[in-house]
Every structure is written in C-alpha cells, then in structure tokens.
Amino acid sequence: xxxxxxxxxxxxxxxxxxxxxxxxxxxxxxxxxxxxxxxxxxxxxxxxxxxxxxxxxxxxxxxxxxxxxxxxxxxxxxxxxxxxxxxxxxxxxxxxxxxxxxxxxxxxxxxxxxxxxxxxxxxxxxxxxxxxxxxxxxxxxxxxxxxxxxxxxxxxxxxxxxxxxxxxxxxxxxxxxxxxxxxxxxxxxxxxxxxxxxxxxxxxxxxxxxxxxxxxxxxxxxxxxxxxxxxxxxxxxxxxxxxxxxxxxxxxxxxxxxxxxxxxxxxxxxxxxxxxxxxxxxxxxxxxxxxxxxxxxxxxxxxxxxxxxxxxxxxxxxxxxxxxxxxxxxxxxxxxxxxxxxxxxxxxxxxxxxxxxxxxxxxxxxxxxxxxxxxxxxxxxxxxxxxxxxxxxxxxxxxxxxxxxxxxxxxxxxxxxxx
Numbered sequence: 555x556x557x558x559x560x561x562x563x564x565x566x567x568x569x570x571x572x573x574x575x576x577x578x579x580x581x582x583x584x585x586x587x588x589x590x591x592x593x594x595x596x597x598x599x600x601x602x603x604x605x606x607x608x609x610x611x612x613x614x615x616x617x618x619x620x621x622x623x624x625x626x627x628x629x630x631x632x633x634x635x636x637x638x639x640x641x642x643x644x645x646x647x648x649x650x651x652x653x654x655x656x657x658x659x660x661x662x663x664x665x666x667x668x669x670x671x672x673x674x675x676x677x678x679x680x681x682x683x684x685x686x687x688x689x690x691x692x693x694x695x696x697x698x699x700x701x702x703x704x705x706x707x708x709x710x711x712x713x714x715x716x717x718x719x720x721x722x723x724x725x726x727x728x729x730x731x732x733x734x735x736x737x738x739x740x741x742x743x744x745x746x747x748x749x750x751x752x753x754x755x756x757x758x759x760x761x762x763x764x765x766x767x768x769x770x771x772x773x774x775x776x777x778x779x780x781x782x783x784x785x786x787x788x789x790x791x792x793x794x795x796x797x798x799x800x801x802x803x804x805x806x807x808x809x810x811x812x813x814x815x816x817x818x819x820x821x822x823x824x825x826x827x828x829x830x831x832x833x834x835x836x837x838x839x840x841x842x843x844x845x846x847x848x849x850x851x852x853x854x855x856x857x858x859x860x861x862x863x864x865x866x867x868x869x870x871x872x873x874x875x876x877x878x879x880x881x882x883x884x885x886x887x888x889x890x891x892x893x894x895x896x897x898x899x900x901x902x903x904x905x906x907x908x909x910x911x912x913x914x915x916x917x918x919x920x921x922x923x924x925x926x927x928x929x930x931x932x933x934x935x936x937x938x939x940x941x942x943x944x945x946x947x948x949x950x951x952x953x954x955x956x957x958x959x960x961x962x963x964x965x966x967x968x969x970x971x972x973x
Contacts, residue, residue, distance in 0.1 A: 555797070556875070556919050557587040557836050563881040565917055569946040572840055572879045576915050579939055579950065581842040582859035584926050586616075586951075588624060588944040590836035591922075594806070595628050598828055601810030605818050610654050612792050612829025613639045615923040618940055620951035621833065622646035631674070633792070633827040637664040640671060650674075654789065654825065656703065656753070658683075658724050665690050675699040677751050677789070679726055681735060684745075691744035701749035701789060702736060704729050706770040726752065732774055736783055747783060749825070750774055753791025756830060759803040761812055767791070768816050775820065785822065792827035796834040798920050799873040806831065830923040837922025839864050839938075840879070841902075843914045844894070853889045855910055860893025861900040862932040864918060864925050868899040876903045879915035891916065895933050926952075934960055 557567055565572045567587050575585055598609050610631035613622065617639060622632070623646040631652035632643045644650055653673040655664075660676070660683060668676065669691065678684050678700050691698045705726030727735060732750070739747040752767050771788050778785065790813065795803035804812075817824055841859035848854075866872035876891055889910065891903040902918055929937050936955035941948050 555835055557590040558838065558877065558917060558919060560881065565877060565879045567838065568943045570943045570948050572838075572915060572917055575941060575943075575948055576840060576842065576879070578948070579941055580954065581840055581915065582857075582863050582938045583840050583954070584837060584921065584938055584940045585840055585948070586618075586621065586833070586837040586922055586940065586942050588942055591621065591624055591833055592628065594828075594832045594836065595625060595630060597806045598810070598826065598832070599628075601807045602814065602824065602826065604814050606821070606823040608652070608787070608823060608825045610652065610825055610827050611832060612827050613643060614927060615829030616833045616837070616925070617642050617927050618951055619646045620940075620942055620949075622648060625832075631825070633829075637661075637667050640664075640668060640673065644671065654701075654751075654827070656751075656827075660686075662686065662690065666694065669694055669696050669698055675701050675748055677701050677703040678735075679703050681727070681731075684735065684739065688742055688744050697744060697746060699746050699748045699786075700739065701751045701787070702727055702732055702739075702747070703751045703753070703789075704732055704771065704774060706752055706754065706767055729770060729774065733777060733781070736778055737781070740783055747785065749785050749787040749789055750778075751789030751791065751825070753789075753793060753827065756793050757795040757801075758793045759795040759801045761804050761809065764790070764793075764809065765812060765816065768813055772816065772820065775822070787823040787825050788817070788820075789825040789827065790817075792829055792831070794828060794831040796830055796920060796923075798875070832923075834923035835920050837920075837925060839902075839918040839921040839925060841916050841918065843910060843912055843916065846889075846910060846912050853887050855889045855891050855908070855916070857891060857893060857902065857916060859902065859918070859938070860895035860933075860935065861897060862895055862930045862935050863893070863938055864902060864921055865928045865930075866924055867902055868897070869928075874903065874921065875919040876906055876908070877917045877919060878908060878910065879917055882909060882911070884909040884911050895935070931955075931960055936960065 610633040612633045626648040635657035650671040656677040658679045703726040841857040845856040861868040886909045893900040939954040940952040942951045
C-alpha cells in the first residue's frame with residue numbers, strides 16, 4: 555500500500571506536504587515514511603508470533619543508517635552481503651550477534667572482519683567458500699556458526715534478473731550436495747552447522763513458490779536429523795513482493811499464516827529476511843519537470859531525476875506509479891517520463907496519462923527499496939538527498955552530494971611531461 559495520500563489537491567506523505575519538502579530540500583530527493591517502515595516490520599513480527607522466529611532485514615534493499623537505526627530499535631536482525639553492510643548495521647546501533655552474512659563472493663578480509671565482529675552466522679554458498687571459512691576460522695582460532703544455503707531449483711515466476719533459486723543461478727548449493735557438505739562440516743573443528751537456508755528471488759507475488767521452498771527445507775532438515783545432525787534454525791529467506799502496478803501479492807499475514815502451518819510442528823527457530831516488503835512502499839522519489847517536449851510521435855516530460863537516481867525501470871523494465879504532487883485542470887496527455895541522462899534507457903515511466911505543466915512536481919511511488927541503494931554518479935550527476943518523515947516533521951538523513959564529492963577520491967597521476 556502506498557504511503558502517499560491527497561489532501562485536497564496536494565500530495566502528502568504522513569502529515570508533510572511534498573511541495574514543502576521540495577521547497578526545503580530541492581529535487582530530486584528520496585522521502586521515506588517512518589510510520590510505514592515500522593508498521594511493516596511490526597506486521598511481520600506479529601504475523602510470525604505463533605512460532606520461534608527472527609526477522610533479519612535485507613540491508614541491500616535500503617541501507618541508509620537512519621533506516622537501519624529505526625529497525626535496530628525494533629530489535630531487528632539483519633541480512634547482509636558485504637563488509638560495508640556489516641559496518642553500516644553496527645554504526646546504526648544494530649547488534650552484530652543478529653547479523654546473517656549471505657552472498658556468493660565473500661572475500662577473505664570480509665570474513666575476517668565478520669568473525670572479529672562476532673556475527674550470528676555465515677550462509678555458505680559453495681564448497682570453496684566452506685573451505686575458505688574453515689581455513690580462516692582455524693587460523694584465527696575461532697569457532698564460527700554457519701548455515702548451508704540451498705539452491706532448490708524452484709522457479710519463483712519473477713523477473714529473471716532477480717531469480718536466485720534455479721539451477722542456472724550462481725546462488726546456493728545444489729540440494730543433492732547438502733548432506734555430504736553437512737557431514738563435512740560436522741567433522742570440522744572450526745565450523746558449527748546451525749542452520750539451513752534458501753532464498754529464491756525477489757518481488758515474488760505467489761504463495762506456491764514459498765510453500766515449495768519450505769517443503770524442500772523441511773525435507774532436508776529431516777534427512778539431517780536422521781544422520782544425527784541437529785540444527786538451530788531454518789532460514790526461509792525473503793522475496794515477498796509488493797504492489798507496484800497491478801500485482802496482487804499475498805499480504806504479510808497471509809504469507810506468514812501459510813508458512814507457519816508447515817513450520818509449527820518442528821518447533822525450530824525460523825529466520826525471515828524481508829527487505830522490499832518492509833521499505834518498498836514506504837518511500838518515494840520526488841522530482842520536478844524541467845521541460846515538456848511535444849513531438850509528432852511522442853510527448854515527453856523531461857524531469858530532473860534519471861536512471862542514475864532510480865535504476866529499476868531501465869534495469870528491469872519495472873513499472874512504478876507516477877503521481878502529480880499538485881492536481882490541476884491541464885489537458886491530460888500521454889507522456890513518457892524521461893530523465894536527463896544520455897541514454898535511451900533513461901526513463902522512469904512510459905505512456906502515462908497525466909495533466910502536466912512545466913515545473914510540476916512528480917512523485918515516483920514505491921521507491922523505498924532498490925532506489926537510492928542502487929543509485930550512481932553516472933554522467934557525473936550528484937546523488938540526491940534522503941529525507942525521513944515522522945508525522946509532521948521531515949528530517950534530512952543524507953545530504954545531497956556536491957560536485958566536489960564526485961571527484962574527492964580521485965587523484966591526478968604524476969605523469970612524465972608530454973612529448
């Protein structure tokens with residue numbers, strides 16, 4: 555559900571007018587609703603209250619430290635995929651003992667850093683990673699907890715770029731290799747197998763793939779019990795979709811109820827790793843129209859936000875609702891909403907019927923997940939600020955970058971004179 559609502563002819567997020575945000579902070583900018591983020595997290599927590607559970611927010615969805623701090627205050631755990639995300643969580647006040655480290659390419663220094671910070675566990679994604687973990691743990695004289703991430707070869711029926719549980723995916727370990735790998739871990743003096751995990755993709759809008767994953771995990775859990783290997787948790791991953799356009803994903807409570815029915819008899823802690831479902835509908839990208847360009851073939855609204863600010867439409871052909879901040883009686887026309895970046899892929903929406911004037915503000919809805927976290931400085935563009943709204947207050951939680959920021963880390967090489 556969108557965090558936006560019209561009051562009269564003006565668009566608001568909580569009790570703050572988007573026009574006032576633009577006046578104070580400029581455009582483009584990202585704006586998030588505290589109440590929506592916290593409500594989504596609480597809904598997950600309450601929906602799984604019938605079984606032992608731990609919510610580990612997927613940091614990659616939105617890694618702003620103020621957002622992570624909100625979640626840490628709620629006693630959330632965190633799913634991370636890099637050293638930078640570990641340190642973000644800790645800087646935000648998160649408990650490292652509630653961090654799960656996923657990802658297929660963990661570097662040696664990242665592993666060492668995570669061990670030093672005493673994170674909860676590593677999700678192992680390959681046998682070479684297992685060998686690296688074992689070698690580093692032995693050298694550091696540490697006993698570390700690990701879980702095996704299983705690739706169950708299940709199609710989540712989502713975009714191919716965000717599908718992670720098929721045989722051709724780089725993620726996870728083939729389900730047929732899990733038992734031998736678990737036995738290898740059980741013989742290790744440095745590693746403790748505490749769980750099994752699976753995550754098959756993102757923006758999944760059907761229950762069936764989730765239920766199939768849980769069946770595969772429970773079958774593996776029972777096989778491990780039969781050979782004397784007990785576990786502390788089962789990690790069912792994340793991936794629950796949200797509504798961007800005409801999708802009809804299961805609600806959080808419906809999702810939880812269906813999964814709990816399968817998991818409850820086993821009385822084992824369940825880890826859930828939602829990201830998009832917590833922050834996706836809780837944020838927007840606010841932009842201003844620079845030009846209205848009318849041609850014989852197309853009408854374009856050229857805005858000051860581009861694909862470097864919000865990559866999803868260019869990367870996934872993603873559809874996001876685009877709303878005028880102020881309603882007025884201009885003629886409705888069909889527009890492509892395009893950015894200033896020098897790429898034909900630079901669009902935020904196509905074929906949208908809108909009544910627009912040059913200088914109007916537009917809100918790109920449901921941009922709280924994989925928005926700023928995937929932004930870049932392409933075309934040497936400064937990344938936008940981030941704003942957190944709490945009731946009637948709007949607080950800056952990341953300042954707008956400056957031109958100096960763009961090249962502050964760059965060094966002109968000491969070259970020999972030109973001929």
